[in-house]
Amino acid sequence: MRFAYEDLSDGQFENLIVFLCQRLLGISVQGFAKGPDGGRDAKFVGTAELHPSKAAPWVGTTIIQAKHTNGYNRNFSESDFFSTTAANTVLGKEIPRIKKLRESKQLDHYMLFANRRLAGNAESEIRAYIAAQCDIPESSIHLCGLEHLEVLLKTFPDVPEKVNLDPVDSPLIVSPDDLAEVVQALARQRSGVSDVLDDPPTTRVTYEQKNALNNMTGEYAKAQRRRYLKETAQIRAFLAAPENLELLRMYESVVDEFQLKIIAKRKDHQTFDAVMEYLVDLLFNRDPILRQHAHKRLTRAVLFYMYWNCDIGEVDDAAAE
Structure with missing residues (x-):
């Protein structure tokens, strides 16, 4: 099964991520809500059920972010999403918020989901960058791109049904x-x-x-x-x-x-x-x-x-x- 993630609305994509995280972390995952600084996060507090594994689960507060784009074939490495030299990127705008949560002891682990492709070298570079900028151990950072999203949806095939992706609620999509x-x-x-x-x-x-x-x-x-x-x-x-x-x-x-x-x-x-x-x-x-x-x-x-x-x-x- 391959979702046309780019044809989902931001809200539909966030709902998909919430249901996936409820399976990975636990049913008490709180859905995406706008914070006082304008950002949208989901949150889980407790011991994760499956992530990163049953034998060594994350414990504490996990902050989850979902970054959706209507673009085709986009990836994590593009300059609008990530750059080590520019702050005006999708990830660059989130770094101060993540850092603030970490400093106030409201974040132990961090998960980022995006409907973009994520190559292995980019995953390592971005994870190391977030760890250095926000003082989070690399082992407490998880990045999920299209490839892993597909694996998760095959592992949990009931999730799309729960999300109820009604095409009537889809965004205004036109062909360019x-x-x-x-x-x-x-x-x-x-x-x-x-x-x-x-x-x-x-x-x-x-x-x-x-x-x-x-x-x-x-x-x-x-x-x-x-x-x-x-x-x-x-x-x-x-x-x-x-x-x-x-x-x-x-x-x-x-x-x-x-x-x-x-x-x-x-x-x-x-x-x-x-x-x-x-x-x-x-x-x-x-x-x-x-x-x-x-x-x-x-x-x-x-x-x-x-x-x-x-x-x-x-x-x-x-x-x-």
């Missing part, structure tokens, strides 16, 4: 493939598109009305407009060119998928700021073309064009006719 082709082609031909096309497409409702309908905050809307409005004319000209008919069809396919998924998966309380940023993060995580430095701004510009042109997001029906 067609958009990557559009962005890549637009980047290649951009120099050939006239820079004097400064008139943006006419929206079917005013920008302010659309922002109100979609619950986009004024600050975010202003920043988006300032950064990307001028580029909408170039994108429009590119998509309208007869030689780009196939790319226009790809673009239309992308906006159909994005719009329908947004309608189906958007939570009532979410701002459209959160939707846009989630889409950006998801696309960059899932496609190496889109996350290239040269394409990041252009990807954001195309997403803004979709919103500005009323291809995604709510639009007043009367004004749209």
Whole structure:
């Protein structure tokens, strides 16, 4: 059995880890909860049932963290997750919290689960780094990547049923493939598109009305407009060119998928700021073309064009006719 871990929400992945840890450590594992410093930990206090073994179990307080990504084929060694020289990484942001828990005697053992691949050399390096930074014995640190997750789920095949991974509760997931082709082609031909096309497409409702309908905050809307409005004319000209008919069809396919998924998966309380940023993060995580430095701004510009042109997001029906 192979889970599409990248298609789970953060909460679904955390639930999976809690049930696994209840089997490894004990039924009293407390689920993930946000701490006063904003971090999310699970906790077990007592003598572990199976970890690291029945003969020599961990005793004391075990802190558990789960780090989920929607990206494909990611690994522990990537610079966004771990670096010995940068603090602004997934693990780097957790080190001060782990250290604080250790110093206050609220942590004896530490477990980190992530839906990323973990090579043996990376496991040794990261475990040694955490041990040195947080004054925890290496024997009290456990890192679990995709490979070991698969082993655990085969060992405890009843766990997925208990987690009840309802697809209706899954996050907003879209495919980046067609958009990557559009962005890549637009980047290649951009120099050939006239820079004097400064008139943006006419929206079917005013920008302010659309922002109100979609619950986009004024600050975010202003920043988006300032950064990307001028580029909408170039994108429009590119998509309208007869030689780009196939790319226009790809673009239309992308906006159909994005719009329908947004309608189906958007939570009532979410701002459209959160939707846009989630889409950006998801696309960059899932496609190496889109996350290239040269394409990041252009990807954001195309997403803004979709919103500005009323291809995604709510639009007043009367004004749209």
